[in-house]
Structure formats: structure tokens, C-alpha cells
Amino acid sequence: MSAPAELVLAAGGPVIPNFGGGSSCVVQNHQFCLSWFEHNWSSVFEPRLVEHLELTAIAVGVGMAIAFTAAIIAYKQNWFETPFSLLSAFLYTIPSLALFELLVQVTGINRFTAEIGLVSYTLLILFRNTLTGLRGVPPASIEAAHAMGLTPRQTLLRVELPLAFPAIMAGIRIATVTTISLATVAAYIGAGGLGELIFDAIQSGFKTEFVAAGVLAIVLAIALDIVLVLLQRAITPWSRRRLAPT
Amino acid sequence: MRSSDPVSFFLNNLSLFGDKTAAHVELSLASIGVAFAICVPLGVWLGHLHRGSFLAISVSNIGRALPSLAVISIGIGILGIGFRNTMVALIILAGPVMLTNAYVAVDGVDQDAVQAARAMGMTPLSVLLRVELPLALPLIFAGIRTATVYVIATATLATFAGGGGLGDIIVNEPTYGTAGVVAGSLAIAVLAFAFDGLLALVQLGVTPAPLRRQGRRQRVDAIVEASWETGGRR
Amino acid sequence: MRAVPGSDIKDIPPRAGRRHRLRALAVLLLAVLAAALVAACGSSSNSSSTTSSGTASTGSTSTSASSGSSGTLTLGTKNFTEEFIVGALYQQALTAKGCKINYKPNIGATEVIDKALTSGQIDAYPEYTGESVATVAGINTPVSSPQQEYNLAKAFYAKRGQVMSQMTPFFDTDAIAVRKAFAQKYGLVSTGDLKKVPHFTLGARPEFLNREEGALGMKKVYGVSNFTFKSLALGLQYQALDSGAVDAIDVFTTDPQLASGKYVVLKDPKNIFGFQNIALVVNKNKVNACPGLMSTVDAVNRLLTTPAIIAMNKAVAIDHQQPGAVAAAFLKANHLG
Numbered sequence: 001m002s003a004p005a006e007l008v009l010a011a012g013g014p015v016i017p018n019f020g021g022g023s024s025c026v027v028q029n030h031q032f033c034l035s036w037f038e039h040n041w042s043s044v045f046e047p048r049l050v051e052h053l054e055l056t057a058i059a060v061g062v063g064m065a066i067a068f069t070a071a072i073i074a075y076k077q078n079w080f081e082t083p084f085s086l087l088s089a090f091l092y093t094i095p096s097l098a099l100f101e102l103l104v105q106v107t108g109i110n111r112f113t114a115e116i117g118l119v120s121y122t123l124l125i126l127f128r129n130t131l132t133g134l135r136g137v138p139p140a141s142i143e144a145a146h147a148m149g150l151t152p153r154q155t156l157l158r159v160e161l162p163l164a165f166p167a168i169m170a171g172i173r174i175a176t177v178t179t180i181s182l183a184t185v186a187a188y189i190g191a192g193g194l195g196e197l198i199f200d201a202i203q204s205g206f207k208t209e210f211v212a213a214g215v216l217a218i219v220l221a222i223a224l225d226i227v228l229v230l231l232q233r234a235i236t237p238w239s240r241r242r243l244a245p246t
Numbered sequence: 247m248r249s250s251d252p253v254s255f256f257l258n259n260l261s262l263f264g265d266k267t268a269a270h271v272e273l274s275l276a277s278i279g280v281a282f283a284i285c286v287p288l289g290v291w292l293g294h295l296h297r298g299s300f301l302a303i304s305v306s307n308i309g310r311a312l313p314s315l316a317v318i319s320i321g322i323g324i325l326g327i328g329f330r331n332t333m334v335a336l337i338i339l340a341g342p343v344m345l346t347n348a349y350v351a352v353d354g355v356d357q358d359a360v361q362a363a364r365a366m367g368m369t370p371l372s373v374l375l376r377v378e379l380p381l382a383l384p385l386i387f388a389g390i391r392t393a394t395v396y397v398i399a400t401a402t403l404a405t406f407a408g409g410g411g412l413g414d415i416i417v418n419e420p421t422y423g424t425a426g427v428v429a430g431s432l433a434i435a436v437l438a439f440a441f442d443g444l445l446a447l448v449q450l451g452v453t454p455a456p457l458r459r460q461g462r463r464q465r466v467d468a469i470v471e472a473s474w475e476t477g478g479r480r
Numbered sequence: 481m482r483a484v485p486g487s488d489i490k491d492i493p494p495r496a497g498r499r500h501r502l503r504a505l506a507v508l509l510l511a512v513l514a515a516a517l518v519a520a521c522g523s524s525s526n527s528s529s530t531t532s533s534g535t536a537s538t539g540s541t542s543t544s545a546s547s548g549s550s551g552t553l554t555l556g557t558k559n560f561t562e563e564f565i566v567g568a569l570y571q572q573a574l575t576a577k578g579c580k581i582n583y584k585p586n587i588g589a590t591e592v593i594d595k596a597l598t599s600g601q602i603d604a605y606p607e608y609t610g611e612s613v614a615t616v617a618g619i620n621t622p623v624s625s626p627q628q629e630y631n632l633a634k635a636f637y638a639k640r641g642q643v644m645s646q647m648t649p650f651f652d653t654d655a656i657a658v659r660k661a662f663a664q665k666y667g668l669v670s671t672g673d674l675k676k677v678p679h680f681t682l683g684a685r686p687e688f689l690n691r692e693e694g695a696l697g698m699k700k701v702y703g704v705s706n707f708t709f710k711s712l713a714l715g716l717q718y719q720a721l722d723s724g725a726v727d728a729i730d731v732f733t734t735d736p737q738l739a740s741g742k743y744v745v746l747k748d749p750k751n752i753f754g755f756q757n758i759a760l761v762v763n764k765n766k767v768n769a770c771p772g773l774m775s776t777v778d779a780v781n782r783l784l785t786t787p788a789i790i791a792m793n794k795a796v797a798i799d800h801q802q803p804g805a806v807a808a809a810f811l812k813a814n815h816l817g
Contacts (some may be wrong), residue, residue, distance in 0.1 A: 014783035016791045017813040019806055022799030031324065036800060043802060093438060095399040098431030101416055105424055108601050109587055174310075181313035185403065188417075190584065198319040199586070202406055203560060203715035206800050210323025217316035225311045327716050328725055406713050408720065414711045420591035420687035 026208070033208045044197070049216060052193035055183045056224075058115055060176050063122030068168075070123075071130035072156070081131065088124035096121070096185045104189050114183070114191030121182055122175040129171025133164030162236075169232040173225060180221045194220070252429035255422070262415070263433060270411035270437070273329060273404055274397045277336035281393065285341045286386065289348025293355075293382070294374050302349040309342020314400045322407050332401075332409030339400060340393040347389025351382035384453040391445040398438050412437070553762075553769045554582040556602035558593055560714055561803070562652060562734060565792050566606045566758055566784070568807035573780050573816050579770030589687045590615045597642070597763065604762040609633045609647060610754025612761070614693045622751060626651055629755040641764045645777040647757035648784040652734040654693060654753040656682075656746045662727060663744035670747045672702040674728065682707040683726030685714040694730070697752035734786065736794035758784070776816075783814055 025033040037045070067088075074081040091099070100117050107113040137160045145155040161168075187195025197213035200206075256263060292298040318335045325331035355378045363377045405413030415422055415430030422430070553574065557567035564585055571581045584602060587593045590611050596602045609626065612633035613619050619636070623629045626647070634644045656671050663669075666677050674680065688694040689709050699705045710726050717729040718737050731738065731745065738745060760777045767773065788810070795806045811817025 013785055014788050014810075015813040016788050017809045019791065019795035019799065019801060019809055021795075022801070026800050027798055040802070043805075093435055094431065095402045095434045095438065097402050097413065097416055098427075098434055101419070101427045102431055105427075108599075109592075109596065110584075110601075177311045180311075181315070184313050184315040190587070195315060196586075198315060199406075201319065201323070201715075202713045204797060204800065205715050205719050207323040208800075210319045214316040214319035214323065217313045217319075218311075221311040221313055221316075222308060225307060326723060327712075327719060328723075405711065408710070408712055408716060408725065410711075414686065417713075418686035418689075418711065420589045421690040 026206075029205065029207050031207055032211050036208055037212050045212065045216065048192065048194050048197050048213075049220065052180070052183055052195075052217070052220065055111070055114065055118065055186070055191055055193050056176060056179045059118035059179045059183070060122055060172065062115070063119045063175060063179075064126055064172065066119070067123050067126035068130055071127050071134065074127075074131055075134045084127060085124070088120070088127055091120040092124040096182050097188065100186055100189045109190040111191050114186035114189055118179055118182055118186060122179060125175045125178065126168075126171045129167050129174070130164065133167025133171075134160055136167065137163045165236050166232065169228065169236070173228040173232070176228060177221050177225050180217065180224065184217055252425050252432060255425040255429045256433070259422075259426075259429075263412075263429075266410070266412045266414055266430075267433065267437065270398070270401055270404075270413075270434075273333060273336070273409055273411055274394070274401045277333050277397055277401075278340055278390070278394050280333070281337045281340040281344060282390065284337075285345035286348045286390075289345040290352050290374070290379070290382070290386070293349040293352025294370075294378060296353055298349070299353070302346050305342045306346035309339070309346070312339060312342075314339055315403055315406075318403055318407050327408035329409050332404045332407045335407070336397050336400060336404075340397045343393045343396070344386075344389045347392075348382075348386050351385035351389075352378050354385075355381045384449065387445075387449045387452050391442065391449055394445060395438050395442045398441055399434070402434055551770060552580040552582055553766060553773070554584060554601070554603045556587045556593055556596060556605040557585045558590065558605070559586050559588055560732075561793060561797050562732065562789065563606060564803040565789070565796060565807060568803045569780050569784075569811060570606065570760060570777055572804070572807055572811055573776050574770060574773065576811075576817055577770065577772055577776050579773065579776075589685070591687065597761065598640075600763070603766040603769065604760055606758050607633075607761045608652065608756035608758055610651075610653065610693060610756040612636065614754055615691060620692055623755065624751070626755040626757050630757065630759070633759075637761060643762050643764055643767050643774070645760040645762070645774055646781050647759040648781045648789075649757075650734065650784055650786040650789045651755050651757040652732050652789070653748070653756045654688075654730050655733050655748060656698075656728050657721070657731045657738070657743040658728045658746065659721060660742060660744055663746075668744065668746060670749055671698065671752070672704065672750075673746065674698075674704045675702070675706065677706065677727075680707050680727035681710050681725075682728045682730070683710040683712045683717055683720045684730035685717075686711045688730050693753050701750050701752045734790050734793055736790060736798050739790075739794075779816060780811075783810075783816075 021027075023033065023035060026036050070080070070084050074084060094102075096117070099120070100114065103113045103117050107116065141159055141163060142155060145159045150158065183191060183193050184195035184198060187193050187199055194213050194217045197209055198217075201209035201213060289302065292302065314335075317338055318332065321331050321335035325334060352374075359377055359381065360373060363373045368376070401409070401411050402413040402416065404411045405417050412430055412434045416427055416434075419427050555567060555571055555574075557563040567583070567585055571583050575581055587596055587602070587605075590607075593602070593605055594616050597605060607616075609629040609632075613621075613623070613629060613636065617633070617636040619632060621632070623632065630644075630647050637644055656674070658668060666673070668674065668676070682695065684695070689711070690696055692700070695707075695709060707728070710720070712720055712726075712729075717726075717731065718735075720726045721729045721743070731743075733745065737743075759781065760774075762773070792806050792810060795801045796803050808817055
């Protein structure tokens, strides 16, 4: 269907410009229109991809700050573990869409609400892995540190945390990948990101957008997973053996 | 039909919840069933042969990383909407865990037991069926359990693909009100917990007594671990 | 996971006060989490605005301005193409006049976005006159002209604290559409004719089920209740109808897909779906947020004739251009952008 040339209606009517039409691939909604994807990459896909990364980074960063602090406290004060575990486990079990819809009633339809939900989901994994990692430090190392005169804080910083690092990194890796997945759902409540493109596609039925947005999200998740694995191996070359299941 | 609180909404709409839950469970179990039929025998077989460890690990890593809505999205783009098409997406999401667990379970069976069985003259098939599988059963089952709870949680998103289920209630605040959204959300959480609990009991049943662990710390860990597996990667 | 018994870290004598400090820190952390929860509950009427520049617009969006400051308008839209287009038109036309627009497209259906308006999360959004009357106001008086519908809507909003702009020349109502062969088989011309079908599936967006201007009206006014309702995310309905997953769907009369000739749109002689012209609904206290706000919106609305909106709908829904780009081209051609 060719686009109409500039239409001038009867006096007083609007000018309807030629909007340019669409390629036959797009108009007939074929499986994947590469030219449309390329043409719209920088205006549609790239901003959403960046947004998605931001969402994830903020969620994992804040989650890590909270969970890390909590894990250290739990490490020193055992009673703290149970309430925090149960709280974060409870938050984690609620299916994501349900949790986001519940939060919206309280804090509205915006990115802040989404971040609250996303942070909640990271807490359990990060807390559990950090604590497991700390507890897995060989007691002999701790005793040796004390024998050398290190204070508890120095022991924590120079011995326990470095040895716990592989487990902590595994936790960050799982949390990151999980957050990318959840962030796609968060778009339903205004978070933006690649999920927004998926919901746009649901609204428009445009197959190319379904496929492109889905593939981008998957590629992002797998790419970050690989990057974090490599990062972990680079920083702790001494521990190739698996501790926590990864 | 609006009510002021989730509980009365639930009680006033029992048939609605019944229908949606039935659809939700039907979709979930069908997907699990197919994924089980494909992935568990494959994993068991590979583990028995001690081959394909790289495949199993890679499938595990990639499967864990797949964003569920993205897989559903690609499914809509390629297959369209509807029950069967949503099922395909859920099968893809459920498979990796079951495959990897089945592989690791059989691969990791104590080789002394296997050698002893062979020494007694058992055929490889008998070894598999009478020695390896029983010992591997707990871990295989853990994979089924993880996958089932994950699919039940993820089936919430089926509403976007015309697959029905409890998600229909959650996204329809205009019709069902806040009370409905809360009731629907709680219903799915309860459903997930219920299946997890049910399967935990079954898992306890298939775990040989010496391998069971009790103790308060382990129980807290178990709760934490269970809900960690429950939520999984959505 | 536990350290070997006997070498527990607690065996090492603590520094004076350290355990006490850690306990305080633990309690403080729990208290902060609890306080955050309470604070979040308390701020349910505040909008915390971070930019969410949806794909619905390539125009500029302002940053981090809450809807309280002057010179800024938070503009929202509902969750479908026509709203994205009209929203983008308003956003760009107003920005060109020096208004700072905090644009939040794709908020949700009528019930959801109206709540956002009354709670102050947004200041304005484009609304359909019939929706205002039937869904927002809950008024079921039968109307016989767009002007009548508009007057009812305007009066309702005035009582509640909102102002309406002038309305567009075009209107876009819901309607039931079926496949051509299906219509021929059962002789379907009007919505009431659906009674002739033994049983059919009706697919529509979730909120359609419970609306007077929806399935409820079909039952009450036309006596059509011989259907199974299938909830479809808005946008999937044509796909579902084409594939045979459903027999009838709810459509918008300005949908570009209707020009294909594949479907028959059933008439609505009893006007259950109302008249649906668009006007901008603004909270009273924000009417003067920008100079010339209402006059600019009125100028845009005057341009929106049925051919214009259908052309723009086609560009976005069929040709998959971006709403922002289409709006920009339209405004430029008419010297408003």
C-alpha cells in the first residue's frame, strides 16, 4: 500500500504529510525485518538497552550494599541471620509481576517503585552467598591471623573477605542475571528498559520487535554472566574450585 | 466485582479463582511434563556415559540466565499467542535445570557402587536402572522440584501471551480492583509455596534415610535454599 | 558451612564494646528497613519522578521535576497507539511553546490513569469523552451526539477539579469486529445480531469485560451473552482473530487494520460504546502551568480530523514508525512543531 502524497483537505483541514510508509517486510509483519531493526537501533533499541543496564546496576549495587552489610552483621551476630533470611526469602518467593503490582499501590508507577522491587529480589541471593562465603573461611586462617596480632576488623578485611570473595562474586553473578530477567517484567510498571519494547510489541503485534527485544535481553544476560565469570577468575586466580553451586 | 479486601474478594470470586488456577496449573504441569520427558532421560543417559559435561554445564549456565519474559516474547514473535505457544516458552525455561541435575546426579554416583555392580556381572542397562538411578534420584528430583516451582511462578506472565492463568487477574486492576490484584498475587505465591511443599515431601520420600539431614541450622538453610530455588530466575 | 566446632570466632576475646556496637548496628539496620517501609506507605500520593522516556516519543523530556514546580507539566498517556500519537503531539507542541513537559507514556487503562491524575502523579492526559462519562463518572445516560457527550464529561470534571480542552473533530469508539466469512455465515450486521450465533469467543483487553461500554453493555442493552470472554493483552486482538483463536474482537474504529477489508465492523445503533472524541483533561491547579497551555492544545486538536488520525495510526501501527517521529512530521507540516 503506497503512502499518500501530501493531502490538503478542504479549506481549514490539516496538512497530512507523507510519513514515508514502511517496507513490505514491515507492513506484512514478517518474522524479522533487519532493515527496520538497523534503522531504529539508535532511536529505539540502544536507549532501552542502556536504561536496562542502569536499572540492573542500581538494583545490584543497592542490594549489595544492604545485603553485604547485613551479612557481616549476621556473621558477627548469629541471631541476625534468621530474621533477615526469612524477610528476604519471603520477598523473593512472591512472583515478580505480583510484587510489582503490590508496590505500585504504595509508591506509584515509576522507576523508583521498580527499583524497590528489584533490590528486594537481590537481597536473598547476595546475603546468602556472602554469609556462606564468610562462614566457609578455614578456621585455621583466622587463627593464624589472630596469632599474627591482627584485630578482628583487620582479619575481616585482609583474610576473611578475600577468601569469601569467590562465593560473593557467585552471588553477584546470579543476582545480576536474575535482575536482568526481572527488570524486563518491571517495565510493566514504568521502569523502561528492554521490557518496555516487549510490552510495546505486545501492543503493536510487531514480530520484529518481539524477536529483537527478546534476543537483546537474552544476549545481555548471557554476556554479563560471562563478563562476571571472567572478572571473578581474574581477581581470584587461586580459587578455581567451585564453592557455592554456580 | 470489587471488594474492599483481598480475602473477601477471594471468597466472593471462588469460581473465578478456580478457573484461573486450573488453567495456570494445567499450563505449568503440561510444560513440566514435556520438559521432563525430553530432558531427564537425556541427562540421565549422558551422565551414565560420563559424556557431555561441557554441554550440561553450558546448558545450565545459559538456562539460568534466560530472562523468562524475553523467551516468551520471542515465542510470541515466532509462534504467536495461545496456550500451546506459551507452553513452548515454559518448556525452554524449565528444561535446563532438569537436564543439568539429571546429568550431575547420575554422573556423580559413587563409582565404587558401579564397579561392584559390574563385577557382579550386571549389564550396563541393569547398572543404570538398579544402581545409578536409585542413588541419583534425590538430586534428579531436586531438579524437578526447582523447575516446577519456577514454572508456576513464571506462568504468571502467560497472561501477556494469551495463555490464561492467574496472571489474568493480576493485570486486570480495572476490573478486579486493588483487592483483586492483591488476592491474585497472594494466590500465586500460595500456589508456588504449596507445590514446593508438596514436592519437598515427595523428595523426602525418595531420599534414602541416611542421606536426610536434620538440625535447626540445616532447616533454616533449607528454608532459605527452598525459597531461593522457588523464585529462581523469573 | 559452619566452622569446625571449637574454633568459633567467638572464642577470641572481643574488644571492649565491639559486640555492643555491632548489636546496635544490627538493630539500626532493621529499624532503617522498617522506617523505609513506613515512609514508602506514607508517600503514596507523592510522585517520585524519574524520567521514563518511553519509545512513544523522541521529543525532549524534562528531568527530575516533581509535579509541584511551576512551568512544568507531567503528561501521561494510556497504553495504546492512538494515545501515544496524541500524547506525542501535545508534548511536542507544548515544548515548542516553551513548556517543560515531564512525559510519562503508557501508564495503563482508563481506570489506572485516572487514579494517577486524581492522586497527582500526573497533571494531565488525553481522554475520550465517552470514557470520561461512562467509565470515570459512571454515568449511563444515553447520549445522541458528540457534543452532548462532551458536555456531560466537562461538567463532571469541573465538579471534580479538572478542566477539559476543546475536543477533536474525530471520534474513535470501541466496536465489535468479526472475520468477513463469519459475518456472512451468520448474517451479522449489527452488534445485536450476535445473538444469532450459537456460541462464540470474544477476545478483548481485560478491562472490557466489566464495562458498560464493553461486554457488560453488550449483555444489558443488546442481550448478547452467548460468548466466552478471552482476555487478550491490548494489541494482540487482530492476531487472535486472524488465527481463529477467537471469533470476535473489540476494536477501535480508527484502527488502521480495519482498512484491510478482512473484517466486518458491527454497527452499534444503540450507542453502547458512546461517542469518543479526545480532549486533554488537566488538573485545575495546573491549567496555567505553562503560558498558552489550553490554547496550544486546542490548536492541535482542531487538526485531528478522522483522515489525519487514521493516517498517523497507519504510520505507527502498520508501518511501525515511531509515534514521536510521526507527531513531529505532522506538527511541522501544520506549523505547530
